[in-house]
Amino acid sequence: MTASYLSFQSFVDTSHKYFAASWGGLHWERQIRASAAPRRSPSGSGMSVLVTGAAGFVGTHCSLALRKRGDGVVGVDNFNAYYDPSLKKARKSLLASHGVFVVEGDINDGRLLAKLFDVVPFTHVLHLAAQAGVRYAMENPASYVHSNIAGLVTLLEACKDADPQPAIVWASSSSVYGLNDKVPFSERDRTDQPASLYAATKKAGEEITHTYNHIYGLSITGLRFFTVYGPWGRPDMAYFSFTRNILQGKPITVYRGKDHVDLARDFTYIDDIVKGCLGSLDTARKSTGTGGKKRGPAPYRIFNLGNTSPVTVPTLVSILEKHLRVKAKKNVIEMPGNGDVPFTHANITLAREQLGYKPTTNLDAGLKKFVKWYLSYYGYTRGSSKNSRQ
Numbered sequence: 001m002t003a004s005y006l007s008f009q010s011f012v013d014t015s016h017k018y019f020a021a022s023w024g025g026l027h028w029e030r031q032i033r034a035s036a037a038p039r040r041s042p043s044g045s046g047m048s049v050l051v052t053g054a055a056g057f058v059g060t061h062c063s064l065a066l067r068k069r070g071d072g073v074v075g076v077d078n079f080n081a082y083y084d085p086s087l088k089k090a091r092k093s094l095l096a097s098h099g100v101f102v103v104e105g106d107i108n109d110g111r112l113l114a115k116l117f118d119v120v121p122f123t124h125v126l127h128l129a130a131q132a133g134v135r136y137a138m139e140n141p142a143s144y145v146h147s148n149i150a151g152l153v154t155l156l157e158a159c160k161d162a163d164p165q166p167a168i169v170w171a172s173s174s175s176v177y178g179l180n181d182k183v184p185f186s187e188r189d190r191t192d193q194p195a196s197l198y199a200a201t202k203k204a205g206e207e208i209t210h211t212y213n214h215i216y217g218l219s220i221t222g223l224r225f226f227t228v229y230g231p232w233g234r235p236d237m238a239y240f241s242f243t244r245n246i247l248q249g250k251p252i253t254v255y256r257g258k259d260h261v262d263l264a265r266d267f268t269y270i271d272d273i274v275k276g277c278l279g280s281l282d283t284a285r286k287s288t289g290t291g292g293k294k295r296g297p298a299p300y301r302i303f304n305l306g307n308t309s310p311v312t313v314p315t316l317v318s319i320l321e322k323h324l325r326v327k328a329k330k331n332v333i334e335m336p337g338n339g340d341v342p343f344t345h346a347n348i349t350l351a352r353e354q355l356g357y358k359p360t361t362n363l364d365a366g367l368k369k370f371v372k373w374y375l376s377y378y379g380y381t382r383g384s385s386k387n388s389r390q
């Protein structure tokens with residue numbers, strides 16, 4: 001038994017159980033290295049990327065896109081039960097079939113993160129792990145503090161200590177615009193009026209990442225995603241839960257603003273978001289620190305990634321009805337005071353100029369792809385209300 005195996009084993013023994021179980025020694029270390037290794041490919045950029053939240057909706061799509069073009073990817077995800085963990089496990093299997101290994105662990109586990117950086121000199125971190133969802137923040141506020149504040153700081157500490165320091169691209173949110181009513185939302189608009197604790201934690205994330213950029217020279221890019229949807233999506237989101245209920249013949253609740261005004265979102269298709277994430281990774285300049293010390297100024301960037309054409313929630317429902325070929329049973333109620341904002345609308349000039357970001361999928365085309373995936377994943381056949389997974 002080699003010395004390196006012994007020291008590694010003692011690390012595993014003193015760490016959490018899930019880590020020991022999922023890591024399992026040198027074999028797993030080899031898997032991490034293999035997954036992180038960039039492949040020779042004309043389209044790959046030779047990056048080794050640590051993707052947090054890799055078993056999540058956006059994390060899965062970005063990890064696949066990076067791997068497909070030849071970059072190295074290692075995922076980390078805690079597979080929490082905010083929504084059906086079996087969907088996260090299915091995404092993990094999909095990733096494994098493309099050579100992406102996902103470590104089961106929490107971003108609050110600094111020892112796990114330090115070990116990952118020991119094994120692989122990651123060039124980039126794509127940080128997507130978070131407690132998402134606007135309305136759930138009223139039910140479980142602690143989960144937002146755990147993942148979006150404490151977890152973020154633990155991750156930044158690991159990145160700052162890593163040698164080389166990675167460049168960080170991370171998911172903020174359109175929700176930081178909160179009660180801002182100047183449209184379309186531009187990165188220069190005020191973001192000091194969050195309407196939910198979720199939004200407040202994302203805004204805090206923007207300030208926290210700025211601190212690490214300022215003190216330690218970490219290269220930071222924050223991306224404000226606007227209501228992302230698509231295949232392998234999130235069951236807690238309206239387009240997904242509406243689809244489930246419509247197919248099961250159950251009613252859906254459609255929120256409406258004051259004075260009967262429809263709510264609207266700048267729904268953005270997942271493939272467009274993936275392009276924005278990869279564009280951000282490709283254009284991110286290096287962090288400047290070493291050994292936890294800043295050696296020079298590093299870039300701090302923030303971009304909107306939206307679709308620039310808001311659609312009302314009733315229109316979302318009618319597009320779903322068309323693709324599902326089923327009429328929805330709708331309960332329309334006034335928006336409860338639950339953290340929702342009446343509308344979102346992205347100005348994407350900055351992302352277009354600096355990342356080459358150009359969304360190409362409208363809501364009708366995107367929902368058609370989502371419905372196709374949903375029917376297949378949940379085992380529906382056209383004209384039947386039966387399915388195998390639900």
Ligand SMILES: NC(=O)c1ccc[n+]([C@@H]2O[C@H](COP(=O)([O-])OP(=O)(O)OC[C@H]3O[C@@H](n4cnc5c(N)ncnc54)[C@H](O)[C@@H]3O)[C@@H](O)[C@H]2O)c1
Nearest residue numbers: 053055056057058078080106107129130147171225227228
């Ligand atoms: N989907 C959207 O519409 C949208 C819009 C704006 C911002 N965002 C942000 O984009 C990111 C990705 O969102 P998503 O839609 O893929 O959500 P998701 O919930 O599908 O993915 C997040 C993943 O992170 C994991 N995770 C959560 N806390 C963790 C922790 N402490 N340690 C390790 N893993 C943890 C979860 O298990 C999940 O798999 C999130 O940061 C979210 O806040 C999403």
Ligand SMILES: O=C(O)[C@H]1O[C@H](OP(=O)(O)OP(=O)(O)OC[C@H]2O[C@@H](n3ccc(=O)[nH]c3=O)[C@H](O)[C@@H]2O)[C@H](O)[C@@H](O)[C@@H]1O
Nearest residue numbers: 132133134173174175225226227237238253254255263340
């Ligand atoms: O852009 C963002 O930053 C946010 O986008 C989404 O949040 P949201 O826009 O609220 O997305 P949905 O939960 O899918 O809601 C979409 C619209 O449907 C409405 N809705 C939702 C649920 C419901 O039962 N009925 C209903 O009318 C909401 O009020 C909202 O107007 C994500 O869930 C957040 O994680 C993300 O941060």
